[in-house]
Amino acid sequence: MSELDSPILSVRGLTKHFPGGRQGFFGKHEIVQAVDGISFDVSQGEALGLVGESGCGKSTTGRLITRLLEPTAGTVVFEGQDISHFSNTQMRPIRSDLQMIFQDPYASLNPRHTVGTIVSTPFRINKITPEGGVKKRVQEILEIVGLNPEHYNRYPHEFSGGQRQRIGIARALALRPKLIVADEPVSALDVSIQAQIINLMKDLQKDFGLTFVFIAHDLAVVRHFAQRVAVMYLGNIVEIADRDTLYATPKHPYTKALLSAVPEADPDAVGARERIRLTGDVPNPINPPSGCRFRTRCWKAAEICATQPPALIQIGTSQVACHFPE
Amino acid sequence: MSAFLEVKNLSVVFPTDDGRVQAVDSLSFSVEKGKTLGIVGESGSGKSVTSLAILGLQKGTRAEVTGEIWVDGKEIVSATESEVRKLRGKAMSMIFQDALAALHPYYTVGHQIAEAYLVHNNVSKKQAFARAIEMLDRVGIPEPQKRVNDYPHQFSGGMRQRAMIAMALSCNPSLLIADEPTTALDVTVQAQILELLRDLQKEFGTAIILITHDLGVVAETADDILLMYAGKQIEYGTVRDVLQVPQHPYAWGLLTSIPRLTGDPNLPLTAIQGAPPSMISVPSGCAFHPRCNYVEKADVCATRVPELVAIESGKSHSVRCHMDSELRQRIFSTQVKPQL
Amino acid sequence: MLKYTLRRIVSGTLVLGIVSAIVFSIFYILPSDPARLACGKSCTPDLVARIQVALELDQSLPVQYGRFIKGIFVGRTYLANTDAARECGAPCLGYSYQTDQPVTLLLMDRLPATLSIAVGASILWLLIGLSSGILSALRRGTWIDRTSQGFALAAASLQIYFVGLILQFIFVDKLAWLPMPGYTSPFDYPLDWAKQMVLPWVTLAFLLSAIYSRLTRSGMIETMGEDFVRTARAKGLSSRDINIKHVLRAAMTPIVTVFGLDLGSLLGGAVITEYVFNIPGLGKLATEAVTNLDLPVVTGTVLFAAFFIITANIVVDLLYSVLDPKVRLS
Numbered sequence: 001m002s003e004l005d006s007p008i009l010s011v012r013g014l015t016k017h018f019p020g021g022r023q024g025f026f027g028k029h030e031i032v033q034a035v036d037g038i039s040f041d042v043s044q045g046e047a048l049g050l051v052g053e054s055g056c057g058k059s060t061t062g063r064l065i066t067r068l069l070e071p072t073a074g075t076v077v078f079e080g081q082d083i084s085h086f087s088n089t090q091m092r093p094i095r096s097d098l099q100m101i102f103q104d105p106y107a108s109l110n111p112r113h114t115v116g117t118i119v120s121t122p123f124r125i126n127k128i129t130p131e132g133g134v135k136k137r138v139q140e141i142l143e144i145v146g147l148n149p150e151h152y153n154r155y156p157h158e159f160s161g162g163q164r165q166r167i168g169i170a171r172a173l174a175l176r177p178k179l180i181v182a183d184e185p186v187s188a189l190d191v192s193i194q195a196q197i198i199n200l201m202k203d204l205q206k207d208f209g210l211t212f213v214f215i216a217h218d219l220a221v222v223r224h225f226a227q228r229v230a231v232m233y234l235g236n237i238v239e240i241a242d243r244d245t246l247y248a249t250p251k252h253p254y255t256k257a258l259l260s261a262v263p264e265a266d267p268d269a270v271g272a273r274e275r276i277r278l279t280g281d282v283p284n285p286i287n288p289p290s291g292c293r294f295r296t297r298c299w300k301a302a303e304i305c306a307t308q309p310p311a312l313i314q315i316g317t318s319q320v321a322c323h324f325p326e
Numbered sequence: 327m328s329a330f331l332e333v334k335n336l337s338v339v340f341p342t343d344d345g346r347v348q349a350v351d352s353l354s355f356s357v358e359k360g361k362t363l364g365i366v367g368e369s370g371s372g373k374s375v376t377s378l379a380i381l382g383l384q385k386g387t388r389a390e391v392t393g394e395i396w397v398d399g400k401e402i403v404s405a406t407e408s409e410v411r412k413l414r415g416k417a418m419s420m421i422f423q424d425a426l427a428a429l430h431p432y433y434t435v436g437h438q439i440a441e442a443y444l445v446h447n448n449v450s451k452k453q454a455f456a457r458a459i460e461m462l463d464r465v466g467i468p469e470p471q472k473r474v475n476d477y478p479h480q481f482s483g484g485m486r487q488r489a490m491i492a493m494a495l496s497c498n499p500s501l502l503i504a505d506e507p508t509t510a511l512d513v514t515v516q517a518q519i520l521e522l523l524r525d526l527q528k529e530f531g532t533a534i535i536l537i538t539h540d541l542g543v544v545a546e547t548a549d550d551i552l553l554m555y556a557g558k559q560i561e562y563g564t565v566r567d568v569l570q571v572p573q574h575p576y577a578w579g580l581l582t583s584i585p586r587l588t589g590d591p592n593l594p595l596t597a598i599q600g601a602p603p604s605m606i607s608v609p610s611g612c613a614f615h616p617r618c619n620y621v622e623k624a625d626v627c628a629t630r631v632p633e634l635v636a637i638e639s640g641k642s643h644s645v646r647c648h649m650d651s652e653l654r655q656r657i658f659s660t661q662v663k664p665q666l
Numbered sequence: 667m668l669k670y671t672l673r674r675i676v677s678g679t680l681v682l683g684i685v686s687a688i689v690f691s692i693f694y695i696l697p698s699d700p701a702r703l704a705c706g707k708s709c710t711p712d713l714v715a716r717i718q719v720a721l722e723l724d725q726s727l728p729v730q731y732g733r734f735i736k737g738i739f740v741g742r743t744y745l746a747n748t749d750a751a752r753e754c755g756a757p758c759l760g761y762s763y764q765t766d767q768p769v770t771l772l773l774m775d776r777l778p779a780t781l782s783i784a785v786g787a788s789i790l791w792l793l794i795g796l797s798s799g800i801l802s803a804l805r806r807g808t809w810i811d812r813t814s815q816g817f818a819l820a821a822a823s824l825q826i827y828f829v830g831l832i833l834q835f836i837f838v839d840k841l842a843w844l845p846m847p848g849y850t851s852p853f854d855y856p857l858d859w860a861k862q863m864v865l866p867w868v869t870l871a872f873l874l875s876a877i878y879s880r881l882t883r884s885g886m887i888e889t890m891g892e893d894f895v896r897t898a899r900a901k902g903l904s905s906r907d908i909n910i911k912h913v914l915r916a917a918m919t920p921i922v923t924v925f926g927l928d929l930g931s932l933l934g935g936a937v938i939t940e941y942v943f944n945i946p947g948l949g950k951l952a953t954e955a956v957t958n959l960d961l962p963v964v965t966g967t968v969l970f971a972a973f974f975i976i977t978a979n980i981v982v983d984l985l986y987s988v989l990d991p992k993v994r995l996s
Contacts, residue, residue, distance in 0.1 A: 053514065160602075190601070190602055191580060192368060192579060193597075195595035196599075202594065218585070220584070220586055220587050223585060223587060224585040224591050258514060259587065260517075261516065261517040262513055264545060265584060266545060267545050267566050267570065268570075269545075269588075270545055278518070282482075282512070407905075412902065414899070414900055414901065416902060419900060419901070428893040428897045429897065430894040430897075431894070433915075441901065445902050445904075477992070479992050
């Protein structure tokens with residue numbers, strides 16, 4: 001990716017606070033700081049991986065980018081347009097360019113609609129009639145995602161989990177989007193099916209020049225899909241780098257710990273790898289630690305970590321938010 | 327030496343409106359004290375049904391369980407409910423995937439651990455409660471005297487799974503069945519829990535059955551692997567055997583399809599075609615044959631169920647496949663090994 | 667917890683205030699002239715005018731409402747239509763047009779009968795409903811289950827006046843095992859009280875226990891499928907412990923809620939039951955007041971019923987927070 005390309009998606013200082021429960025009788029509502037001031041760019045045709053553990057804000061980020069949620073602060077610029085506070089009407093022409101694939105292929109498909117209806121919904125909503133008619137186009141898409149076009153009139157429950165995720169992908173592809181946000185697209189699938197879906201999405205990216213934001217908790221899955229990876233922790237991006245750099249030389253202690261925690265299906269690798277065991281769980285995003293949010297689980301934490309939140313700085317080809325990077 | 331747990335020809339059949347569902351089909355394996363067996367399979371492979379059968383939890387349901395399950399010299403399949411009940415929680419216990427759902431929402435964590443201890447030990451409530459605190463401390467819950475009075479929803483996901491482990495181990499069982507114990511957890515917490523299980527096993531010499539779909543988790547924890555597909559064991563052996571020199575095409579498919587942290591990420595993953603069969607319509611013959619890339623004698627694979635055969639006589643490593651061993655070795659070393 | 671209780675009481679009082687305002691406005695906006703109603707049979711235009719002043723009907727509606735509310739809290743003084751001014755102590759709900767007695771007194775007079783019906787019937791329906799529901803759930807699919815649920819279905823679709831009248835016909839008229847239902851003070855004649863109450867109790871309990879039986883059964887069966895019940899079995903608990911401590915405990919919570927609300931609305935007046943069995947309770951008082959357009963009494967009974975229902979709601983919520991720790995702490 002050359003620096004000259006203007007990014008298709010540009011996120012600056014993106015923040016989302018959710019109201020939590022009330023504290024006491026007349027108390028204020030608690031605030032869940034789901035995403036807190038994150039910035040990144042996505043270039044045309046690349047796949048950016050967004051990884052992190054539960055509560056890190058990766059899914060919220062996905063929903064903010066696709067404007068299923070409105071940001072509390074910060075901007076989302078898509079193709080030069082600031083869509084951060086667009087109304088539904090304003091979003092309508094952009095929706096076809098900006099699609100989402102969800103984790104749960106069971107829950108995200110309406111069980112009462114046929115596959116044909118589901119995949120053709122985007123055409124109806126946006127009042128678009130493709131060349132050759134909707135049905136023909138839908139059947140083409142079904143074929144592209146590896147489903148039998150003759151299954152047009154079947155219902156979601158007649159399909160297996162992997163096939164259902166293909167339906168979800170077909171729906172996202174219908175309007176030839178420019179950017180697809182895939183939120184944990186394979187984590188609900190059986191192991192033997194995950195590879196099929198990853199390969200399919202990779203082929204689509206290549207064939208149609210799609211841009212992806214790929215959200216996942218599984219570092220190995222992200223490695224096989226994304227060219228650039230951002231690691232999130234408690235609403236912040238702690239490290240962002242191109243894939244090979246990030247996996248070979250992680251700079252942030254959290255990235256390092258995360259990588260070392262992934263179990264490898266190789267008995268010889270088990271003893272050989274360096275182990276970093278983080279203690280405790282991810283803190284509550286209602287009351288995140290001061291300064292660096294990772295400091296409570298970090299073995300390198302010093303005084304400064306409690307007082308100053310580290311800024312995302314450039315080290316080599318990586319950007320890292322740490323006072324003591326590797 | 328006879329193993330602590332010995333399962334012979336275990337079958338579980340559920341009579342349903344759509345016909346008889348053979349969830350588990352003639353399974354045989356054994357686990358010795360201090361060792362871990364990983365039972366690996368995808369959804370519907372029958373791995374969870376197997377674990378419930380060992381605890382005798384299908385007694386009183388419509389499930390038909392046949393075969394033999396020997397736990398510490400006692401046979402479970404033919405035993406009565408009250409006989410098995412005395413073993414549950416004491417000789418053998420179980421932890422589950424979703425600890426939030428597996429703990430009672432209306433009782434404190436301490437109460438639930440104490441309850442497990444109280445059934446099998448003639449102690450006072452106070453002593454049982456002290457035991458609960460001791461166990462919480464042992465599984466690494468900070469401030470156990472305080473947290474013992476918390477309700478499950480006040481614990482984080484990792485702590486809940488620790489509490490489940492504390493409860494399961496409160497009576498020092500010799501066998502622990504862990505059904506996907508870390509699937510719902512984050513990787514960093516998963517690593518903590520697996521380490522805790524390993525430590526406790528070393529300390530108490532517990533035999534563990536680890537049920538999982540994650541080959542990485544078994545590689546890190548298990549001594550032996552039982553690979554299940556559509557209710558049958560299709561490969562069995564030590565972790566090294568099954569993960570490094572796998573023999574069944576399904577094992578090959580699994581091992582080459584999982585994304586790894588090593589190897590060239592730009593190469594496409596070698597996916598297994600199709601989807602795991604549903605229990606209601608298991609393919610005839612070798613259940614894997616519709617998805618198998620190496621079907622050599624199509625009529626045989628589609629009609630005859632392959633026998634479980636030892637790879638080398640005298641070794642535990644065995645496989646259920648019609649392919650002849652020479653061909654299998656050739657395919658393995660030329661096509662599969664380079665991808666591992 | 668205390669804060670929560672206080673907040674609920676404040677909001678409950680607020681709701682009661684709104685109910686009173688609505689009831690008050692509806693009745694006083696009605697086309698009928700209260701003064702004419704209060705005047706009785708031997709009425710002259712002159713008397714109507716005096717009553718109008720006495721009842722303060724010449725004042726604007728907000729003023730009237732304000733005085734009405736003031737009456738409830740501190741009492742009020744009525745200008746009598748005949749003699750000297752009448753002192754109506756708090757809580758004052760006015761005087762009945764029909765009998766000229768204080769409404770508060772009327773309500774207190776009728777409360778014991780309603781209380782007797784509600785408490786007795788609720789104990790009975792809880793006993794029958796819970797035990798048959800538990801039995802059905804534990805013996806699911808057997809003849810016990812089918813019989814008891816068949817009964818429950820039949821009972822749930824019957825009506826009080828139907829069952830009540832049939833029972834009365836059999837046990838009072840034909841067999842003469844029981845006296846005519848009615849109300850005598852349990853403190854003076856406990857045996858008579860019980861005998862007279864049996865039919866109302868049984869009738870109400872028969873219908874309501876059907877609902878509780880089905881609720882208990884479905885709640886328990888649903889809970890039996892929960893993961894934590896499997897955990898309890900894996901611990902080696904006996905099936906008795908599992909069913910009582912784990913299954914029933916979890917299934918009870920929604921039943922308690924429904925019970926509280928049922929009892930609350932019953933305390934406001936078991937209208938149909940009292941009417942059918944001719945028992946002088948609050949429900950009967952309300953129906954009489956409505957037929958006679960005795961507005962102060964209607965207002966009083968409606969407010970009284972609303973008070974019980976709101977109180978029951980608060981109690982249920984507090985109880986819920988005791989039963990469900992998740993509610994307690996958030």
